[in-house]
Amino acid sequence: MSAAEPVLEVDRLNVAFQSRRGSASVLNDVSFRLMPGETLCLVGESGCGKSMTALAIMRLVPDSGRIAGGQIRLRGTDLVRCAEPELRRIRGNQVSMIFQEPMTALNPVYTVGDQIGESLRLHRRLDKAQARAGAIDMLRSVGIPAPERRVDEYPHQLSGGMRQRVMIAIALACDPAVLIADEPTTALDVTVQAQIFDLLREQQARRGTAVLLITHDMGAVAEMADRVVVMYGGRVAEEGPVQDILARPAHPYTRGLIACLPGLDPAADEARPDLPEIPGVVPSVWQRGQGCPFHDRCAQAMPRCQQAFPPMFAAGPAHRVACWLHEGGTA
Amino acid sequence: MNHAPGSPLLSVRDLQVHFPVGRRHWGGPQAVVRAVDGVSFDLQRGRTLAIVGESGSGKTTTALSVMRLAQPTGGSIRFAGQDMGALRGQALRSLRRRLQLIFQDPYSSLNPRQRAGEIVRAPLDLMDVGPAAGRDARVAELFAQVGLRPEQRLLFPHQFSGGQRQRLNIARALASGPDLIVCDEPVSALDIAIRAQILNLLRRIQREQGQSFLFISHDMAVVQHICDDIAVMYLGRIVESAPRQSFFGRPLHPYSVALMSAVPTVQGGRERARQRIRLAGDPPSPIDPPPGCGFAGRCPAAQARCREQAPALREAAPGHFVACHFVEYRDGAAWSPLAANPAPASATSPPRSAA
Numbered sequence: 090m091s092a093a094e095p096v097l098e099v100d101r102l103n104v105a106f107q108s109r110r111g112s113a114s115v116l117n118d119v120s121f122r123l124m125p126g127e128t129l130c131l132v133g134e135s136g137c138g139k140s141m142t143a144l145a146i147m148r149l150v151p152d153s154g155r156i157a158g159g160q161i162r163l164r165g166t167d168l169v170r171c172a173e174p175e176l177r178r179i180r181g182n183q184v185s186m187i188f189q190e191p192m193t194a195l196n197p198v199y200t201v202g203d204q205i206g207e208s209l210r211l212h213r214r215l216d217k218a219q220a221r222a223g224a225i226d227m228l229r230s231v232g233i234p235a236p237e238r239r240v241d242e243y244p245h246q247l248s249g250g251m252r253q254r255v256m257i258a259i260a261l262a263c264d265p266a267v268l269i270a271d272e273p274t275t276a277l278d279v280t281v282q283a284q285i286f287d288l289l290r291e292q293q294a295r296r297g298t299a300v301l302l303i304t305h306d307m308g309a310v311a312e313m314a315d316r317v318v319v320m321y322g323g324r325v326a327e328e329g330p331v332q333d334i335l336a337r338p339a340h341p342y343t344r345g346l347i348a349c350l351p352g353l354d355p356a357a358d359e360a361r362p363d364l365p366e367i368p369g370v371v372p373s374v375w376q377r378g379q380g381c382p383f384h385d386r387c388a389q390a391m392p393r394c395q396q397a398f399p400p401m402f403a404a405g406p407a408h409r410v411a412c413w414l415h416e417g418g419t420a
Numbered sequence: 421m422n423h424a425p426g427s428p429l430l431s432v433r434d435l436q437v438h439f440p441v442g443r444r445h446w447g448g449p450q451a452v453v454r455a456v457d458g459v460s461f462d463l464q465r466g467r468t469l470a471i472v473g474e475s476g477s478g479k480t481t482t483a484l485s486v487m488r489l490a491q492p493t494g495g496s497i498r499f500a501g502q503d504m505g506a507l508r509g510q511a512l513r514s515l516r517r518r519l520q521l522i523f524q525d526p527y528s529s530l531n532p533r534q535r536a537g538e539i540v541r542a543p544l545d546l547m548d549v550g551p552a553a554g555r556d557a558r559v560a561e562l563f564a565q566v567g568l569r570p571e572q573r574l575l576f577p578h579q580f581s582g583g584q585r586q587r588l589n590i591a592r593a594l595a596s597g598p599d600l601i602v603c604d605e606p607v608s609a610l611d612i613a614i615r616a617q618i619l620n621l622l623r624r625i626q627r628e629q630g631q632s633f634l635f636i637s638h639d640m641a642v643v644q645h646i647c648d649d650i651a652v653m654y655l656g657r658i659v660e661s662a663p664r665q666s667f668f669g670r671p672l673h674p675y676s677v678a679l680m681s682a683v684p685t686v687q688g689g690r691e692r693a694r695q696r697i698r699l700a701g702d703p704p705s706p707i708d709p710p711p712g713c714g715f716a717g718r719c720p721a722a723q724a725r726c727r728e729q730a731p732a733l734r735e736a737a738p739g740h741f742v743a744c745h746f747v748e749y750r751d752g753a754a755w756s757p758l759a760a761n762p763a764p765a766s767a768t769s770p771p772r773s774a775a
Binding site: 134135248249250251278279280281282283284286287305306307308309310311312331335345346347349350351352353354359361363364365366367368370371 | 474475581583584611612613614615616617619620623624638640641642644645665668678679680682683684685686687688689690692693696698699700702
């Protein structure tokens with residue numbers, strides 16, 4: 090495979106949920122590409138569909154929902170069409186995921202060695218002793234001291250930061266092509282978050298893993314991302330290289346998201362003006378109409394924003410935005 | 421902030437909250453968590469004091485003991501001149517009217533079976549605030565103050581968004597007309613766009629009504645925006661306390677410097693990540709804290725003395741207190757041991773942190 094080909098390609102992905110009230114569309118035509126070795130950040134507020142996108146890639150959409158359309162191509166294989174036995178060979182092997190809360194994602198009744206070794210035994214057909222040796226190597230590689238002792242410990246014996254290191258060890262044990270990290274540091278303290286970001290960067294550089302990092306923290310985006318996909322209301326609002334998105338955000342939502350962050354300015358000003366606000370709240374899936382889901386919170390909304398969702402317009406060489414304000418730039 | 425001019429609204433001296441843990445072995449000593457271990461601070465009227473620290477630093481326990489929701493095992497808490505430890509029964513209840521709390525989680529802190537109007541009215545009824553006939557009008561006024569519509573009084577909590585629920589929490593806290601509001605991580609459960617709305621609301625309320633806020637947070641950017649004074653806690657103790665500008669202009673304790681540098685920022689990006697001061701490991705357990713400075717095990721500037729002798733809080737600049745042996749004075753100013761050799765020392769440290 091050449092380096093110019095995406096390792097993961099999500100193409101017009103639609104996910105719908107069925108309930109007594111009818112069918113609700115939680116993802117609408119979500120498309121993006123993940124290149125080998127790059128970090129792509131999915132950004133947005135809760136309810137915008139970023140975690141659902143991750144679950145759909147893993148084919149773990151909850152029972153009441155289904156993938157209603159689109160393709161998810163992993164090195165050319167369409168995961169949407171894969172049968173369960175094939176998915177089992179892919180999950181944890183070619184695509185793996187780390188979750189927000191390491192305490193609930195780890196199994197409390199198995200040792201960390203068992204949990205890291207499980208994927209090695211399943212995918213690499215290693216025997217028990219080899220899997221244990223592999224688990225010790227992984228623990229050492231994610232920076233856990235005394236791995237020979239820790240391998241026999243249970244999750245409750247580890248600190249929050251160490252648990253997340255174990256999660257990363259499990260996810261990377263089989264050298265997956267794609268690592269999905271869903272808010273991996275939200276439950277951690279900021280000094281520990283810095284350690285985990287260092288670890289992710291270092292492992293990525295060593296293994297060439299493509300990372301899909303889901304976060305709501307623009308600071309984390311600035312630090313980790315090569316490219317950014319901003320989501321809102323189950324759609325991609327804007328996509329581009331991290332420098333473009335942060336320095337020249339094109340979508341009014343992205344602009345608001347960056348402006349409303351309190352800064353950490355060493356020359357703290359005593360005046361302290363109020364923070365710019367994005368008024369209102371994210372619309373629920375039932376309230377999304379035909380138009381742009383952001384129109385009722387947008388200061389620059391026009392009549393047509395209510396009527397039709399805009400296509401992707403070009404806002405720069407690799408920078409695309411779904412907003413009528415940028416009509417004329419062609420994608 | 422131990423230099424209080426005038427009389428502070430809240431004055432905490434040498435507060436200790438120790439919890440017994442586990443079962444005591446026959447004849448053996450009882451293990452004790454030193455959640456708060458000798459904390460002193462003053463909070464002036466109309467000001468915001470932020471207590472920051474990581475999980476397990478004792479910041480929430482400090483806040484709860486100010487509310488008398490955690491029982492102090494030592495020290496004193498004086499509120500408006502009264503020793504809270506000596507108050508019992510009716511006297512404590514009537515004082516509680518002047519102290520209110522906003523919780524972190526806007527979901528679990530509201531009764532799902534009560535209507536919003538009843539939730540906000542409850543403190544008025546329970547504490548018998550104002551004439552009964554005027555309470556409905558008072559609830560409507562509180563709704564308007566926090567930016568909710570009057571007709572929303574009939575809704576149940578699940579019909580509100582997270583940000584609106586936090587507005588309800590704020591309205592309930594304001595109901596009894598308190599002098600002090602303890603805000604325990606009031607925005608950390610909220611989405612970023614909603615955070616700005618709530619922070620602006622809290623500041624507007626303080627400007628208009630003059631309450632004091634004791635603001636508990638782990639988020640340095642939020643704290644910088646909202647506080648007037650800041651106290652940094654580590655392992656049950658205050659390691660640094662200062663007025664806002666003095667602290668953010670030049671944090672002195674190595675932990676404060678590291679905490680500030682750990683925050684990822686939009687402006688800083690990757691360059692900031694490269695120059696970060698890296699802390700190894702996790703905070704030690706408060707069950708059997710090490711002798712000497714609690715931060716010595718993770719401190720890049722630690723020396724032998726730090727492990728033997730606990731540094732006392734001392735005034736390094738006007739109003740700026742720090743508990744570190746190695747804060748230096750040069751050119752008439754105090755310097756943190758980590759700031760002494762600027763950038764190169766930390767920039768060349770390996771990108772990988774040891775656990």
